[in-house]
Amino acid sequence: MTVEIAIVLGLLVAGMVLFATEALPADVTALSLLSALVATGVLTPAEAFAGFGSEIIILLAAVMVLAGAVVKSGVLDGLGRLAHRVGGGRPRGALLSLLMLSAGSSSLFSNTTTTAVLMPAAIETARRAAISPSRVLMPLAFASMLGGAGTLIGTSANLAGSAMAERLGLQPFGLFEFLGVGAAVALSGLLWLALPGFALLPARRPVAAGDGAEPRGFFTTLGLAEGSAMIGRTVAEAGFDAFEADLLAVERDGERLAPHPARKLREGDRLIVRATRDGILKLRRSPDVVLEPDLDGARAPRDEAEPVLAEAVIAPQSRLAGQTLRRTGVFDRHRAVVLAIWRRDRSRPARIENLRLRAGDLMLLEAPEDEVVRLGASPDLRVLSRVDAAVVTRREGGAALAAMAAALLLGAFGVVPLSLAFLVAVLVVVVAGNLDMAEAYRVIEWRLLVLIAAMSGFGLAMQDTGAAEYLAGYVVGLAAPFGPLAAMAGLSLLTxxxxxxxxxAAAALTVIPIAVAAADGLGLDPRMLAILVTLSASMSFLSPLEPACLLVYDAGRYRFLDYVRAGLPLTLICNGLLLLLVPLVWG
Structure with missing residues (x-):
């Protein structure tokens, strides 16, 4: 073992520990590893930072912009109704059509977005079939994860794997190269979920009458602004429908009053409302009402950069569970303000500071950007996404969807390179006035781009120093008595x-260099192994820590072991199919 190999392997172990413990944000860990490689002379600065100029990074950023504009416009809101029509009213048919729609949508949009959009339809499907929502919501999240594997842009792992393959001297992956295998695996997984696997899904509670309602009903408390036009008006005249909000109760002089349509609002009233996320943003911009955190002055300090909005969910087994916002000091330490809380089965009015938090609670919060990053690194909380307060109209979203479709066609038929097609699509949408650049920059998940670029540099170091070949020697030695198929299974399992x-994405970037280096000793095609590892990275359904699974965690009243029981057979089925199909197509 050379000194360079020892350095790279030592950094690999340190990086895996940091990723696992989340002591640092994932992008900071990746940049730290890359900096250490340059500082020790393992890589030159040009080699280390070449990943940031990769074609894949441009492609992924452009996809984020176009997909983000489409989702924010609400163009996809009709997907749930489509699922009901396709299912023909039959419960099992509606479930299967819903899962297929989820898988198909996630081939273009993120699985988190797809799950959020289709949750109302999933709950309505459960209600019509008179079954627990917990038997529908987990399959919905799993289906969104299955569908992303079919296209290059479906998951960040596919794009990251393509970037790594190219840096290792292999041909990058094509836009629809995985479509056949991805579709076969996804269809098998969906049939398992809808038929025999359905028996493994927990039935946590009977479906409630109101479960088909808008699932993103955030609770918050409002005060009436000074000089508010609502003062003196009745509840019916106040116009809460325009804010996508329902008034649940009026607190006045220590009493909680019912929101009777004829009741007049007075100065000093506190209003407990339930609204969609966009409704909360509309209420916040209104001159007539003030969100209670703003009213009480519980704001992030203004002596720093402008705070940002984000959605975060309480993680399973979080230490925050059982505490109230009033008692916990976590958000104060991070200078964060919780503006609203979403909880699926909360129908009684309650002030959010008095709610006892539980796993799966979704919070709309405001904090300085660096503190949002630190919150995301906490084991108690998962930051799902930044929230852009800007509004994208349906016309603008339709233009972005059309540009995205055109880019897909031009790239698929080789008219222009895929990265150029998507970049030009973004420019067309911006120049046409359907999206401004400031909004485009806000939609991009910069931390993911940094993670992929930095880890691709680390993968290059593993290859160039011989560290990947060193580890591959152990893989070949262990697998030699059992044959190439056992080695492939070992690489898939490791991923x-x-x-x-x-x-x-990080898992794929870590294992691909090892797989490529082991290819010669195993007598296998290196690109085939890179594809196997890449697809295996998207076929893990063992825990609720994937953002799409976290979204449904509370709504389905799941426990951690529910995912192991229902997800383990699905993981084995999907990865078993990959072991059969990937060598057949690419071997």
Whole structure:
């Protein structure tokens, strides 16, 4: 073992520990590893930072912009109704059509977005079939994860794997190269979920009458602003419908009053409302009402950069569970203000500071950007996404969707490179006035781009120093008595295991160099192994830590072991199919 190999392997172990413990944000860990490689002379600065100029980074950023504009416009809101029509009113048919729609949508949009959009339809499907929502919501999240594997832009792991393959001297992956295998695996997984696997899904509670309602009903408390036009008006005249909000109760002089349509609002009233996320943003911009955190002055300090909005969910087994916002000091320490809380089965009015938090609670919060990053690194909380307060109209979203479709066609038929097609699509949408650049920059998940670029540099170091070949020697030695198929199964299993402490993209970027280096000793095609590892990274359903699974965690009243029981067979089925199909297509 050379000194350079020892350095790279030492950094690899340190990086895996940091990823697993989340002592640092994932992007900071990746940049730290890359900096250490340059500082020790393992890589030159040009080699280390070449990943930031990768074609894949441009492509991924452009996809984020177009997909973000489409989702924010509400163009996809009709997907749930489509699922009901396709299912023909039959409960099992509606479930299967819903899962297929989820898988298909996630081939273009993130699985978190797809799950959020289709949750109302999933709950309505459960209500019509008279079954518990917990038997529908977990399959919905799993289906969104299955569908992303079919296209290059479906998951960040696919794009990251393509970037790594190219840096290792292999041909990058094509836009629809995975479509056949991805569709076969996804369809098998969906049939398992809808038929025999359905028996493994927990039935946590009977479906309630109101479960088909808008699932993003955030609770918050409002005060009436000084000089508010609502003062003196009745509840019916106040116009809460325009804010996508329902008034649940009026607190006045220590009493809680019912929101009777004829009741007049007075100065000093506190209003407990339930609203969609966009409704909360509209209420916040209104001159007539003030969100209670703003009213009480519980704001992030203004002596720093403008705070940002984000959605965060309480993680399973979080230490915050059982505490109230009033008692916990976590958000104060991070200079964060919780503006509203979403909880699926909360129908009685309650002030959010008095709610006892529980796993799966979704919070709309405001904090300085660096504190949002630190909150996301906490084991108690998962930051799902930044929230852009800007509004995208349906016309603008339709223009972005059309530009995205055109880019897909031009790239698929090789008219222009895929990255150029998507970049030009973004420019067309911006120049046409359907999206401004400031909004485009806000939609991009910069931390993911940094993670992929930095870890691709680390993968290059593993290859160039011989560290990947060194580890590959152990893989070949262990697998030699059992044959190439056992080695492939070992690489697939290693990738799945690493997705638990690491992101799917980071796991793929870690294992691909080892797989490529082991190819010659195993007598296998290196690109085939890179594809196997890449697809395996998206086929792990063992825990609720994937953002799409966290979204449904509270709504389905799930426990951690529910995911192991229902997800383990699905993980084995999907990865078993990959072991059969990937060598057949690419071997």
């Amino acid at each position: 799945v295991v690493l997705t638990q402490p690491m992101s799917n």
